[in-house]
Each structure stands twice: as C-alpha cells, then as structure tokens.
Amino acid sequence: MPFTIAIDGPAASGKGTIARALARQFGFAHLDTGLLYRAVGVQGGDPVQVAQALVAADLDRADLRSAEAGQAASKVAAIPEVRAALVAFQRQFARQEPGAVLDGRDIGTVICPSAEVKLYVIANDETRAARRAAELGASVEDMLAQIRERDARDAARDVAPMVQAEDAILLDTSHLSIDEAVAQAVAAVQAARG
Ligand SMILES: Nc1ncnc2c1ncn2[C@@H]1O[C@H](COP(=O)(O)OP(=O)(O)OP(=O)(O)O)[C@@H](O)[C@H]1O
C-alpha cells in the first residue's frame, strides 16, 4: 500500500519546502498541486476546458511561480468544474509506491482524506509576506496584500475550501527555520510509520 502524506495550508506558509524535504527523506514522489491551478490560470481561454485537457508537461512552464500566476490560480480554483477536472490526476499521483507527498489546500480533506499523515502548515501573515517578497524580489506590502486576498478567496469558496482537516497536525513555521520545520515534519511521519 502506498504511503501518502497530505500537506495543506495558506500561501507561502512553507508547505512546498517541507513537502520537497519529506519526499527526499523518504524516497517519495512529490506533487505541488498548486501548479495545476497555476497552469490553468495562466493559459487563458475557458478554464474548465483547459483543466480538462491539462497534461503533466503543462506543469513545466517557467512562468508558473510568479505572483500573477498565483492570483490567477486562486480565481480559477473557485470554479467547481475546474476542481473536478483535476481530481483524477492528483489521486493517480498519490497511488505511487512507495509513497507520495502532495501539497495544496484540499489534499487532506478532499483529494486524499485517508492519507497516513496530514500536516496543516501555517505562519503569520507578515512572516509569509516577507518570505515571499524575498523569494520573488517583490515588496513586502504587495505580497502581504496578495496572500491575504488569495487566502480569503481560498477559505471562502464553496467547494473544497482551504481548511485544516480534523486529523491534521498543525505546524506553525512562523518562528522556525527551514531545518527546524522539516525536522518536526519528519518526526511526525516517522511516528506514523512506526
Ligand atoms: N521555516 C522557514 N523559514 C524561512 N523561510 C522559509 C521557511 N519555510 C519556507 N521558507 C521560504 O518561504 C518561501 C515560501 O515557502 P514555500 O514555497 O515552501 O511555501 P508554500 O506554502 O509552498 O507556498 P505556496 O502556497 O504559494 O506554493 C520560500 O522562499 C521558502 O524558501
């Protein structure tokens, strides 16, 4: 049986950093599911048709990490038919042996509700904005406004809103270095694996 790690949380909280580190540590595959919505958001045209036609190669576009792609993603992510079109791809990915790490907003609640480990990664708004600003070379004020707008939209949508799964472990990275955050996540996975 594949071992699945589901990591959710708001923008720039450190989900992807932790997910990549766990995948490396345990030899698992990793999917940053935000890339699916970013790829749909940047392509233009009818988002539902774009989502239905999405292939893995679409996730390799160089412009998907931009702040604009993030904003576009959170708008198309509120469309139920877009989300429905992307479910099979994510669940198929999660079925890999020996395991997979998926990070996003609804992995522990909707995509992989039976995941062996669920983490909900948070950090305070100012910390997240500062980290994202440093990453993208943008202003902290702009990033703060954008992540707040995105979080509000992601939490308020009717279908698969961003919410902590009841059985998810809360990991607040506000005052943790990357190494400290990863160490806590590794410990949670090791505890679950026995
Ligand atoms: N504990 C930490 N301490 C300092 N910087 C961190 C920490 N965790 C992550 N970062 C940095 O913060 C930025 C955002 O992290 P990351 O991309 O992992 O967040 P995310 O939650 O996956 O974001 P998104 O939801 O937008 O994909 C990156 O530049 C990353 O290197």
Ligand SMILES: Nc1ccn([C@@H]2O[C@H](COP(=O)(O)O)[C@@H](O)[C@H]2O)c(=O)n1
């Ligand atoms: N499982 C997911 C993953 C992402 N989204 C939406 O995509 C936006 C971009 O995601 P990042 O993780 O790359 O920041 C995000 O703001 C969500 O709107 C989603 O809905 N579900």
